[in-house]
Amino acid sequence: MSISSALNNAMSGLTANARMTEVTSNNLSNVLTDGYAQRSVDLSPALLGGVNIDGINRFVDAGLLADRRLSDAALQGQDRSTSMLIRLEQSLGDAEDLASIGSRLAAFENALISASSDPASETRLNAVVSRLGDLTTTLQANTRTVQELRQEADAAIARDIEVLNTSLQQVEDMNADILRLKSTGNDPSSLIDARQQVVDQIAGIVPIRELPRDNGTIALMTTTGTTLVDGRRVEFEFTRTPTITADMTLASGALGAIMVDGEALDLATGIGRLDGGSLGAAFALRDGTLVDVQAGLDEIAVDLVARFEDPANDPTLTAGDLGLLTDEGGTLDLADTVGLAGRIGINAAVDPDVGGDVTLLRDGLNAVAAGPVGDSTQLNRWIEALDVSRNDLPGSALQSAAGRTASFTSQLGATRLAAEEQLSFTSARWDTLREAELANGVDTDLELQMLLRVEQAYAANARVIQTVDSMMQRLMEI
Structure with a gap:
């Protein structure tokens, strides 16, 4: 080996050692x-001797990364669903909540029982109307809550689409x-790291x-x-709907679907093959879960209106007459029950706030003359009407x-509980995959050992250069 070759070998070694020191640090x-x-x-x-630096290698377990990203989607989606269901149950109240529909109904029934024990007391009759007003107000408030949550889900879709487009x-x-x-010939590792974080956000x-x-680029596809x-x-495109009412659905065209090049991905679901993750959860809430909750509220409203406009429960009524409860002042229309819980109200004939006569609760809604003040027959009919099993809605x-009402509250609680259990499982799975991913990260002990080896190699190459320099000086002296 010539002196120049030895020098070139040592110089390439020093270059490699410097690069390894940079990467290790x-x-x-x-x-x-x-x-x-x-x-x-x-x-x-x-x-021709020496060493070549072929590039920088990034250590990534592609299989583990892919599994963790799929777990990301499941976790984000389940977390969004569970959070909204918890808020919904807190707003509507559970069986123990005094402001829940069940508690309001029980308070109304107790007011009827109290009034039947003293039919002559207008104070107790007023209390019946007041408790019935609490019940209708609660149904209306619950309807607003459900629709507000649907609006939140719709807004969440818009945000996700914006983030998705930006990230892509x-x-x-x-x-x-x-x-x-x-x-x-430059090292793109830092840029690849940054891209991985963006892809994680999409996931x-x-x-x-x-x-x-080729050449370090990637393609992204849904599963x-x-x-x-x-x-x-x-x-992707999506148009947010600022105000959503109970009758507004995707099928009717009142709510937005995800668009690509001006065409809807899927008119039936609104999301098509993008389902899963936080985006899919938002669509499921807006067009599925919360719609079902509203249907449950409307079923309760239909049941109550039908009970109190049935002539069997008030002989002064005939078919088609307004009952104790109305649909915004009208009779029940079984062909138009969507959103009824938000429209239900008290018959103005018995509402003292609008000039009604509370004694009609005792005498019958269409009574032409006042009956005996001590007669509790009609009040007892109202009480019995609540206990009869009915299914007016097909x-x-x-x-x-x-x-x-108990079934509705129980179903809501069961749905929330199932979501929490699924979230717990999904979160545990994500934690396991994340820990495994982090375990494949930087090993500080190994990196410190590498620094020692690089230091030794650097010293050896430097010694070669020093030796070659001494030899050259000696030759020059001869």
Whole structure:
């Protein structure tokens, strides 16, 4: 080996040692950085002697990363659903809540019992109307709550679509930057780390798979096969609905669906193959879960209105007459029950706040003359009407008024509990995958050992250069 070859070998060794020192120190400094992947320097022997730096290698367990991202989608979706169900139950109240529908109904029934024990007392009759007003007000308030939560879900869809579009644009841009760096021989590892964090953000919105492409670029697809980015990104559109009422649905065209190039992805679901993650959860809440809750409230309202306009429970009524409860002043229309819980009200004939006569509770709603003040017959009919099992709405169960409200409250609690249990499972799975992912991160002990080895190699190469220098000086002296 010539002196010049020995010098070139040592110089290439020093260059490699310097690069390894840089990478190792970078690993140690980023040991707690989220999204950072451990690096190492790829070396190979040069054909003419010395060492070549082939590039920087990032250590990522692709399978584990993919599983964790799918878990991200499940966790984000389940967390959104559970959080909203908890808020819904807190607003509507459980069986122990004095402001719940069940408690309001029980208070109304107790007021009727109290009035029947002293039918002559207008104070007690007023209390009946007051408790009935509390019940209708609660149904109306619950309807507003459900629709407000639907509006929140709709707004969440709009936010997710905005974040999704922004993130997909960032992935497209970073793909181009990584390709440019690779083509010029520069290290794109930091940019790949940044891209991974953006992809993780997308993974919480929709479940995705990352597909490697040439020169460090990637494509993104949903688990159901919809392409998000492959060279160029897809642009999604969604129009938010600021105010949502009970009768507004996706099927009727009153609510927005996700659009691509001006066409809806899926008119039936609104989301198509983007289902899953926080985006899918928002659609399920807006168009499914909360719609079912509203249907339960409307079923209770139908049951109450039908009971109190039935001539069997008030002989002064005939078919088609207004009962004790109305649909915004009208009779019950079984063809128009959606949102009835928000429209239910007290018959003005017995409401003293609008000039009504509370004694009609005792005499009958259409009584033409006052009856005996001590007669509790009609009040007892109202009480009995609450206990009769009915199913006025087609497909509904045969239940008493209290039984129907109890079933509604119980079903709501069961849905919330099931969501919490699923969230607990999903969260535990995500924690396990995340811990496994972090375990594959930077090993500080190994990196410190590498620093010692690099230091030794650096010293050895420096010694070669020093020896060559001494030899050259000696030759010059001869």
